[in-house]
Amino acid sequence: MKIKTKKIPLLLSLILVLTVSAKAQDQPQSFTLEQAIGFAMEHSYVLHNTNQDITIAQKKVWETISSGLPQVSGSANYNKFLNLPVSLIPGEFFGEDAGTYIPVKFGQDYNSDFGINVSQKIFDGSWIVGVGSAQLYLSLSKQAHEKAEIDIRDAVSQAYYMVLISERYKQVMLENLDNTKRLYEETKVYYENGFRESQDVDQLKILVKNAENEVLRSERELSVAKIVLKYAMGYDLNTAIDMSDKLDVFVSPLVNQQKTIPLDLNSHIDYRLAMANFQVSEKLLKLEKSTYLPSLSGFYSYSKTAYSNSANVFKQDWFPSSLVGLQAKIDLFNSGQKRSKVQQAQLERDKAATDQKLAEITLQKDYLTASADMQTARERYLNDQESRDLAQSILDKTHIKFNNGMISSAELSQQETQYINAFQALVTSTLQLLQADLKLRKAAGAL
Numbered sequence: 001m002k003i004k005t006k007k008i009p010l011l012l013s014l015i016l017v018l019t020v021s022a023k024a025q026d027q028p029q030s031f032t033l034e035q036a037i038g039f040a041m042e043h044s045y046v047l048h049n050t051n052q053d054i055t056i057a058q059k060k061v062w063e064t065i066s067s068g069l070p071q072v073s074g075s076a077n078y079n080k081f082l083n084l085p086v087s088l089i090p091g092e093f094f095g096e097d098a099g100t101y102i103p104v105k106f107g108q109d110y111n112s113d114f115g116i117n118v119s120q121k122i123f124d125g126s127w128i129v130g131v132g133s134a135q136l137y138l139s140l141s142k143q144a145h146e147k148a149e150i151d152i153r154d155a156v157s158q159a160y161y162m163v164l165i166s167e168r169y170k171q172v173m174l175e176n177l178d179n180t181k182r183l184y185e186e187t188k189v190y191y192e193n194g195f196r197e198s199q200d201v202d203q204l205k206i207l208v209k210n211a212e213n214e215v216l217r218s219e220r221e222l223s224v225a226k227i228v229l230k231y232a233m234g235y236d237l238n239t240a241i242d243m244s245d246k247l248d249v250f251v252s253p254l255v256n257q258q259k260t261i262p263l264d265l266n267s268h269i270d271y272r273l274a275m276a277n278f279q280v281s282e283k284l285l286k287l288e289k290s291t292y293l294p295s296l297s298g299f300y301s302y303s304k305t306a307y308s309n310s311a312n313v314f315k316q317d318w319f320p321s322s323l324v325g326l327q328a329k330i331d332l333f334n335s336g337q338k339r340s341k342v343q344q345a346q347l348e349r350d351k352a353a354t355d356q357k358l359a360e361i362t363l364q365k366d367y368l369t370a371s372a373d374m375q376t377a378r379e380r381y382l383n384d385q386e387s388r389d390l391a392q393s394i395l396d397k398t399h400i401k402f403n404n405g406m407i408s409s410a411e412l413s414q415q416e417t418q419y420i421n422a423f424q425a426l427v428t429s430t431l432q433l434l435q436a437d438l439k440l441r442k443a444a445g446a447l
Contacts, residue, residue, distance in 0.1 A: 028239070028240030028241050028242045029239070029240075029241060029242070030241075030242040030243065030244045031233075031241065031242070031243065031244060032243075032244040032245050033156075033157060033160050033245050033250075035244070036156050036160055036229070036233055037152070037153050037156050037157070039233050039234070039235065040152050040153075040155075040156045040232060040233040040234055041149065041152065042234075043233065043234030043235070044148075044152050044233075044234045045234060046148050046151075046152065047145065047148055047149065047152060050141070050144055050145035050148045051145060053141045053144065053145070054138070054141045054142055054145055056141070057134075057137050057138040057140075057141035057142075058138060060134050060137060060138070061131075061134040061135055061137070061138050063134075064127075064130050064131050064133075064134040065131055065134070067121075067127060067130075068121045068124065068127045068131070069120075070118060070119070070120045071118070071119045071120070072116065072117070072118050073116070073117045074114070074115070074116050074117075075114065075115055075116075075117070075303075076112075076113070076114040076115075077112060077113050077114070078110075078112045078313070079110065079111050079112065080109060080110050080311070081107065081108075081109050081110075081111075084105040084106070084107050084108075084109070085105070085106070085107070086103045086104070086105055087103070087104050087105075087106055088101040088102070088103055088104075089101060089102050089104050090102075107307065108307045108308055108309045109308075109309050109310075110307070110308045110309065110310065110311055110313045111305060111306065111307045111308070111313065112305070112306050112313045112314070113303055113304060113305040113306070114303065114304060115301060115302055115303025115304065116301070116302050116303075117299065117300070117301045118299065118300040118301075119297055119298070119299040119300075120297060120298050120299075121295070121296075121297045122296040122297055122298055122326075123293075123294075123295060123296045124295040124296075124297070125290030125291070125293035125295070126287060126290045126291060126295075128290070129283060129286045129287045129290050130287065132283055133280070133283040133284070133287065136276065136279055136280055136283055137280075139276060140273075140276050140277075140280070143269060143272055143273050143276060144273075146269055147269045147270070147273065150269060150442065150447050152232070153447055154438055154442055154447060155232040156229070156232045156233055157434075157438055158434075158435060158438060159225065159228045159229035159231075159232045159233075160229055160243065160245075161247075161250065161431065161434040161435070162225040162228065162229070162431065163222065163225045163226055163229050163243055164243055164245070164246070164247040164250075165225075165247065165427055165430055165431050166218065166221045166222035166225045167222060167243070167247075168247050168427070169218045169221070169222075169423075169424075169427050170215065170218035170219060170221075170222055172423060173211065173214045173215045173218045174215055176211050176214070176416075176419075176420070177208070177211040177212060177214075177215050179399075180204070180207050180208050180211045180416070181208055181211075183204060183207075183399065183402070183403075184201070184204040184205060184207070184208050186403070187200050187201055187204050187409075188201055195405070199409065200408070200409040203409035203410060203412070203413055204409055204412075206413070207412075207413055207416055210416075214420065226241055229241070247430070250434060251381075251430060251433065251434070254378065254433055254434070254437055255378065255381065255382065255433075260371070261440055261441060261444040261446050262444065263363070263364065263367040263443070263444050263445065264444070264445055265360060265363060265364075265445075267445050268363055268444075268445030269445065270359055270363060270445075271356075271359055271360060271363055271445075273359075274352075274355055274356040274358075274359035274360075275356060277352050277355065277356070278349070278352040278353055278355070278356045280352070281345070281348050281349040281351070281352035281353075282349055282352075284345050284348065284349075285342070285345040285346060285348075285349050287345075288338070288341045288342045288344075288345045289342055291331070291338055291341075292331075292338060293330075294328055294329060294330035295328070295329050295330075296326065296327070296328050296329075297326070297327050298324075298325070298326050298327075299323075299324070299325055299326075299327065300322070300323070300324045301322065301323040301324075302320070302321075302322040302323075303320070303321055303322075304318040304319065304320050304321075305318065305319050305321070306318045306319070363443070363445075366443040367440075367443040367444055369443075370436070370439045370440040370442075370443040370444075371440060371443075373436045373439065373440070374436040374437060374439075374440045376436075377429065377432045377433040377435075377436035378433060378436075380429045380432065380433075381426075381429040381430060381432075381433045383429075384422070384425045384426040384428075384429040385426055385429075387422045387425065387426070388419075388422045388423050388425070388426045390422075391415075391418050391419040391421075391422035391423070392419060392422075394415055394418070394419075395415050395416060395418070395419040398411065398412055398415040399412070
């Protein structure tokens with residue numbers, strides 16, 4: 001019995017730990033915007049693939065370099081002649097008449113050989129250019145990964161803002177529903193005591209239904225916004241998630257501070273990609289030109305051969321042979337094929353130069369447009385905020401007048417609708433302000 005009683009505290013502790021652990025797992029994980037972006041950087045499927053592209057590019061660089069390093073190969077053969085080759089020897093050597101030939105078979109039925117071959121490029125223009133091109137390919141892969149990271153930050157930020165705005169909208173709609181229900185209950189009491197008409201009660205009931213619909217719509221929009229955020233983050237779609245940051249943390253600095261973000265083309269990823277593409281086209285042009293140059297390589301070969309009339313040739317004598325030499329190669333005539341390839345590469349380089357200039361102009365245009373859009377979004381937000389405050393003030397006064405019997409329920413309904421519309425406009429302009437900030441930072445290369 002003592003042993004069992006000693007086990008009870010241990011079991012209770014285990015149950016307590018499991019219960020606390022289960023409750024902790026039920027709690028949704030909360031993220032700040034930076035934490036959400038950091039999570040996306042680790043779990044994004046897109047970034048996983050771009051990381052793989054970088055690794056592939058690194059392997060490609062070594063593949064190109066290793067093609068110019070010493071190459072060693074080995075070979076082994078075992079042969080059985082079903083019919084030995086026949087050679088014809090003039091019969092004169094054997095006392096036959098002139099013009100006659102005697103068939104003779106040379107060799108033995110079995111032979112075997114093994115050997116090793118070593119080769120090394122001494123000069124090859126295409127290999128020299130190819131190594132540089134492979135390094136540039138690696139740089140392009142890294143820049144593509146960087147651009148993917150910028151796009152992920154943009155997507156997560158937009159989705160995060162949308163969740164915060166949806167939460168704010170739901171909160172206000174719930175408050176509006178509570179106020180409308182309270183007013184509806186008060187009006188029913190007044191009606192039951194003969195101080196209100198049935199039309200007022202019915203009108204407020206319609207307002208309650210409208211407010212309930214807005215709450216349901218806000219809940220659906222919040223649910224969809226969280227799904228989009230989890231998708232952008234690479235987060236489990238079936239796991240709950242919460243936001244740690246508040247909406248005002250992002251909105252207030254944009255309204256109170258009007259700092260300009262300078263455009264730096266040399267640090268902008270799109271401009272650097274355009275420059276890299278031009279460098280690639282130059283490398284390809286050099287590669288085509290390098291085919292005019294001769295190539296020179298050295299080689300060494302060593303082998304041993306054995307012959308026998310029996311299948312077991314390995315007991316026979318093995319005869320060694322070796323060879324060392326140089327091989328030079330140059331194309332003398334190809335009917336203009338190389339010249340055509342060089343001309344095509346020159347045209348591609350010219351196109352890449354034009355694309356680089358176009359990228360410069362386009363980025364400047366996008367930056368100026370984003371700056372103007374940011375100013376417009378800020379001004380619209382301030383106007384909509386003032387309109388919302390006025391609509392709130394009018395609605396509060398209308399409630400007082402309605403409670404005092406100074407206005408009808410129809411006028412109250414009109415002011416209620418005006419307030420909802422004003423708040424919806426503020427929600428829209430808030431989202432546009434945050435999106436304009438993202439667009440400006442992305443256009444300036446600062447995202």
